[in-house]
Amino acid sequence: MTTLAHNNVEHHHGAGDHVHVDYPERPIEYQTQDGALKILGFWVFLATDLILFACLFATFIVLRTHTDGGPTGKELFDVPIFTAETLILLTSSFTGGLATFEMHRGHRNRVIGWLIITALLGLSFVGLEVNEFVHMAMEGATMQRSAFLSAFFTLVGTHGCHVSLGILWMTGIIIQLFQRGITPITARKVYIVNMYWHFLDVVWVFLFTIVYLMGVM
Amino acid sequence: MNTVPHWGIFITEPMILGSDVMIVLTSVAIVFALTKFKKWGWLWREWLTTVDHKKIGIMYMIAALLMLFRGGVDAELMRTQLALPNLSFLDAEHYDEIFTTHGTIMILFMAMPFVFALFNIVVPLQIGARDVAFPYLNAISFWLFFFGAFLMNISFVIGGSPDAGWTSYPPLSELGFSNGPGQNYYLLALQISGIGSIATGINFLVTILKMRAPGMTLWRMPLFTWSVLATSILILFAFPALTIALALLLLDRTLGTHFFTMLHGGNPMMFINLFWIWGHPEVYIVILPAFGVFSEVISTFSRKATFGYGSMVFALVAISIVGFLTWVHHFFTMGAGADVNTFFAIATMVIAIPTGVKVFNWLFTMYRGRIRMTLPMMWAVAFIPCFAIGGATGVMLAVAPADYQYHNSYFLIAHFHQVLIGGTVFGMIAGMYYWWPKMFGFLLDERLGKWAFWFFNIGFYVCFLPQYALGLMGMTRRIYTYPAGLGWTVPNFISTIGAYLMGIGFLFIVWQVIYSVKYGERDVTGDPWDGRTLEWSLPSPAPHYNFATIPTIEGRDAWWMAKQGQLDKNAFLPKKSDIKPIHMPKNSGRPFILSICFFIIGIGLVFGVVPFDVIGGLGVAFCMFRRSFEYDTDYYIPVDEVIHTESALGRLQG
Amino acid sequence: MASQHQTPTAHHEPSFPWQYVIGYVLSLVLTVIPLWLVLDHVLTPTPLTIGILFCAVLQIFVQLFMFMHFTHGDGSGEPAYQTVVLSIGFFFTVVFAGASIWIMSFSSQVQ
Numbered sequence: 005m006t007t008l009a010h011n012n013v014e015h016h017h018g019a020g021d022h023v024h025v026d027y028p029e030r031p032i033e034y035q036t037q038d039g040a041l042k043i044l045g046f047w048v049f050l051a052t053d054l055i056l057f058a059c060l061f062a063t064f065i066v067l068r069t070h071t072d073g074g075p076t077g078k079e080l081f082d083v084p085i086f087t088a089e090t091l092i093l094l095t096s097s098f099t100g101g102l103a104t105f106e107m108h109r110g111h112r113n114r115v116i117g118w119l120i121i122t123a124l125l126g127l128s129f130v131g132l133e134v135n136e137f138v139h140m141a142m143e144g145a146t147m148q149r150s151a152f153l154s155a156f157f158t159l160v161g162t163h164g165c166h167v168s169l170g171i172l173w174m175t176g177i178i179i180q181l182f183q184r185g186i187t188p189i190t191a192r193k194v195y196i197v198n199m200y201w202h203f204l205d206v207v208w209v210f211l212f213t214i215v216y217l218m219g220v221m
Numbered sequence: 222m223n224t225v226p227h228w229g230i231f232i233t234e235p236m237i238l239g240s241d242v243m244i245v246l247t248s249v250a251i252v253f254a255l256t257k258f259k260k261w262g263w264l265w266r267e268w269l270t271t272v273d274h275k276k277i278g279i280m281y282m283i284a285a286l287l288m289l290f291r292g293g294v295d296a297e298l299m300r301t302q303l304a305l306p307n308l309s310f311l312d313a314e315h316y317d318e319i320f321t322t323h324g325t326i327m328i329l330f331m332a333m334p335f336v337f338a339l340f341n342i343v344v345p346l347q348i349g350a351r352d353v354a355f356p357y358l359n360a361i362s363f364w365l366f367f368f369g370a371f372l373m374n375i376s377f378v379i380g381g382s383p384d385a386g387w388t389s390y391p392p393l394s395e396l397g398f399s400n401g402p403g404q405n406y407y408l409l410a411l412q413i414s415g416i417g418s419i420a421t422g423i424n425f426l427v428t429i430l431k432m433r434a435p436g437m438t439l440w441r442m443p444l445f446t447w448s449v450l451a452t453s454i455l456i457l458f459a460f461p462a463l464t465i466a467l468a469l470l471l472l473d474r475t476l477g478t479h480f481f482t483m484l485h486g487g488n489p490m491m492f493i494n495l496f497w498i499w500g501h502p503e504v505y506i507v508i509l510p511a512f513g514v515f516s517e518v519i520s521t522f523s524r525k526a527t528f529g530y531g532s533m534v535f536a537l538v539a540i541s542i543v544g545f546l547t548w549v550h551h552f553f554t555m556g557a558g559a560d561v562n563t564f565f566a567i568a569t570m571v572i573a574i575p576t577g578v579k580v581f582n583w584l585f586t587m588y589r590g591r592i593r594m595t596l597p598m599m600w601a602v603a604f605i606p607c608f609a610i611g612g613a614t615g616v617m618l619a620v621a622p623a624d625y626q627y628h629n630s631y632f633l634i635a636h637f638h639q640v641l642i643g644g645t646v647f648g649m650i651a652g653m654y655y656w657w658p659k660m661f662g663f664l665l666d667e668r669l670g671k672w673a674f675w676f677f678n679i680g681f682y683v684c685f686l687p688q689y690a691l692g693l694m695g696m697t698r699r700i701y702t703y704p705a706g707l708g709w710t711v712p713n714f715i716s717t718i719g720a721y722l723m724g725i726g727f728l729f730i731v732w733q734v735i736y737s738v739k740y741g742e743r744d745v746t747g748d749p750w751d752g753r754t755l756e757w758s759l760p761s762p763a764p765h766y767n768f769a770t771i772p773t774i775e776g777r778d779a780w781w782m783a784k785q786g787q788l789d790k791n792a793f794l795p796k797k798s799d800i801k802p803i804h805m806p807k808n809s810g811r812p813f814i815l816s817i818c819f820f821i822i823g824i825g826l827v828f829g830v831v832p833f834d835v836i837g838g839l840g841v842a843f844c845m846f847r848r849s850f851e852y853d854t855d856y857y858i859p860v861d862e863v864i865h866t867e868s869a870l871g872r873l874q875g
Numbered sequence: 876m877a878s879q880h881q882t883p884t885a886h887h888e889p890s891f892p893w894q895y896v897i898g899y900v901l902s903l904v905l906t907v908i909p910l911w912l913v914l915d916h917v918l919t920p921t922p923l924t925i926g927i928l929f930c931a932v933l934q935i936f937v938q939l940f941m942f943m944h945f946t947h948g949d950g951s952g953e954p955a956y957q958t959v960v961l962s963i964g965f966f967f968t969v970v971f972a973g974a975s976i977w978i979m980s981f982s983s984q985v986q
């Protein structure tokens with residue numbers, strides 16, 4: 005990892021990689037017109053994704069009492085587990101934010117470091133969740149058991165899929181940072197993937213509150 | 222099945238076989254023609270890989286017209302079956318399939334692409350942009366729509382069509398009651414094209430917010446563009462509800478969950494709730510762009526600025542927000558209680574107010590205008606009474622207690638055809654006529670267009686007015702036949718005649734297009750209608766970079782003001798010294814390939830073939846990763862080439 | 876060395892990420908409070924529900940304002956459109972979820 009040693013290599017670009025800058029006075033992620041468009045576009049995407057979750061939440065809330073005599077949330081949810089999941093995700097949102105922070109200061113290697121930490125935290129979150137799901141299924145609480153469980157697995161699982169996708173995406177960006185350093189283009193990517201990550205944290209907070217806390221209330 | 226007259230079955234089988242043969246023959250003919258004329262490369266380079274909004278718009282339009290034809294044939298078949306009592310032209314099963322595909326195709330695969338066609342063709346030109354914000358994504362949207370529509374259409378041939386209605390209500394649409402692949406086709410086709418629609422919503426919202434020419438403030442934006450802005454908002458917040466409704470139903474069908482089943486605590490009404498959270502905004506998604514078209518057409522052909530621009534904008538925005546608060550009017554009869562029904566009834570009626578404002582504004586625009594009755598104007602004028610009746614019957618339906626009588630009767634059928642045909646279809650046809658010269662450089666023939674207009678319009682009223690009466694006489698929707706002696710025979714027969722007249726009208730449009738390709742008047746000025754907005758300052762068709770230099774906009778209807786001498790007309794022509802290299806996106810075949818991968822996933826899920834899902838899924842992932850690692854996505858058109866093109870068009874200034 | 880305009884600009888960023896640290900601490904606090912409220916049964920169900928939902932809403936604000944630059948424009952001088960779009964999104968989230976519960980509450984009587 006020789007590149008890690010030299011801070012001044014960071015501003016070099018991969019072969020033939022000349023980034024055309026439209027607005028040098030702006031923050032780096034907004035320096036190309038394309039960057040500004042894509043960031044706004046991604047905000048808009050998050051708004052639609054929010055509605056997607058809103059509909060899943062609506063379905064879950066309507067069906068949460070429809071347990072058909074099967075296991076209830078109170079019986080299934082494990083406070084230490086979902087608290088750990090929450091803390092991990094909150095921490096990863098923080099470390100992701102630090103990656104953006106370092107990106108603005110131009111420290112490529114620190115950006116990469118924080119992103120790797122973020123992705124690893126994400127991975128452990130997914131691991132915990134998968135484990136939780138498997139345990140439930142082994143106790144007979146499968147998504148075919150009752151409408152409540154169908155809604156539970158789908159809602160929480162959709163969030164989990166989002167997180168998993170985010171990990172893959174982040175990995176791709178880490179590789180690109182290695183290849184190209186911080187350019188207006190890679191900076192935009194780092195910025196956007198972190199928006200996504202923070203957003204998933206927002207969604208999780210509601211899963212934590214509405215699904216888990218209200219489930220054990 | 223045994224209750225159906227037996228020869229009905231024999232009709233059914235040859236029909237499927239016939240369409241099978243037709244499709245195979247057409248495909249063979251296309252492959253043959255492309256090979257013979259060595260056009261494969263051309264097709265790939267110019268169309269399948271294009272990211273040019275103008276070409277994508279044209280492809281949307283062609284697809285929409287084809288789907289209008291397919292949906293129209295469905296309609297004629299249904300009306301033939303209902304022309305007289307006790308007919309067995311179609312059996313019950315086949316009739317169910319046909320009304321399902323008719324409704325689904327008309328809304329999702331005709332109205333939506335037609336609307337998107339105009340988005341693409343018009344918006345960048347109207348706001349002074351060189352393309353949409355995300356051209357590559359735009360191509361993905363189109364191809365997802367295309368393969369979604371393809372999936373829907375092949376259901377007829379392979380495996381059987383869906384037959385639970387375009388609303389696909391469970392429990393009927395659940396595995397227990399519809400266990401063939403038909404319902405899966407519906408779910409996947411809508412899901413795949415729905416992803417594309419959401420992307421289009423994002424794309425155009427960002428385009429309009431961020432890519433307007435300098436000086437074009439929101440308050441100087443043409444009303445069509447405003448309508449697209451409002452529609453994009455509707456798409457963004459409505460379509461995810463459809464995505465979820467479909468996904469959960471698919472889970473029920475494929476993984477055995479219990480969202481909407483009758484067992485284990487499932488609740489079918491939740492599907493209906495989710496479906497209409499999308500469904501009502503959807504009707505505004507297809508009507509608001511038509512409103513936009515009418516605003517442009519009426520003001521151009523009255524030679525007046527639209528009356529009450531501000532109130533027009535306000536009405537669009539109001540509709541796009543309040544349109545989200547009315548969905549329960551589609552299931553008042555569920556029995557959610559008086560408080561729920563009252564709230565949603567009132568919200569529904571409130572929508573009629575901004576709609577009424579718009580109608581009055583169009584009338585006042587025409588008032589004392591110098592009106593030219595061109596084809597687009599004829600459709601726009603015909604829209605007003607038609608939509609007024611549709612709106613009025615809508616308000617009748619919105620009276621919750623009365624709706625217990627009207628609901629699911631032919632009265633409802635008449636209502637929504639009145640607004641969908643009289644509003645959306647008239648609007649899309651008007652828009653097609655209006656912007657046709659901008660797309661292709663020639664006008665569509667007036668004389669044939671008038672025949673089409675009168676056949677279609679007279680046919681429309683003949684077809685649908687009797688259906689209001691039928692509804693009040695108790696005829697319910699989705700029945701494949703009825704006994705004699707109920708007094709339904711005559712209105713039904715008249716209605717069928719009207720449907721045929723509309724069919725003839727459509728054929729006239731087809732003839733008109735074919736005829737005009739050869740004989741239509743060429744548009745050499747770029748401004749055949751003496752238009753008001755920016756697209757008419759460009760040559761027809763516009764060069765692929767649209768604007769050689771982006772004009773600065775100094776007023777609403779700036780092009781019109783320039784022609785009136787209020788602004789400098791030369792500001793709209795490029796100056797040699799101002800031309801710079803133009804930054805453009807590169808073509809890409811990946812959107813097409815990506816969409817094929819989605820299609821493969823779709824097929825896999827329809828038939829439960831897991832390897833297909835895996836292959837398709839890997840393909841999607843691969844395409845996305847390739848895209849993420851692709852940095853060479855755009856290029857510059859050199860100054861010389863732009864100068865060459867512009868001077869050939871005779872537009873270049875010293 | 877790369878040309879000057881490609882050098883990432885360090886403006887807007889202080890030398891220590893105070894904003895992120897404060898945000899993180901707040902988010903931890905806002906997680907612990909509802910957890911404590913639920914586990915220690917200090918409140919009756921309705922105020923408890925309101926209380927934990929309130930904490931969740933505050934959490935959104937922390938993420939949006941401390942981490943996501945929710946109100947920052949892109950430097951073009953145009954408004955930060957995302958503020959409007961996402962606010963509408965939150966509005967419809969509440970409407971769809973709230974109204975669905977209201978509409979479907981009949982099913983608890985039917986069951």
Ligand code: HEM
Pocket residue numbers: 388504505507508550551552569570572573576611612613614615616617618619620624627628629633636637640641644645
């Ligand atoms: C003043 C405006 C409108 C009002 C008050 C209104 C009201 C209603 C009501 C209350 C229903 C449900 C009736 C029932 O199922 O018993 C309905 C159905 C329907 N409306 Fe409208 N509507 C209006 C405009 C529109 C527009 C502009 C469109 C489309 C362009 C439209 C398309 C439909 C469709 C497709 C259905 C039936 C869907 C189905 O059940 O298959 N409506 N309308």
Ligand SMILES: [Cu+2]
Pocket residue numbers: 500501504547548550551
């Ligand atoms: Cu409606």
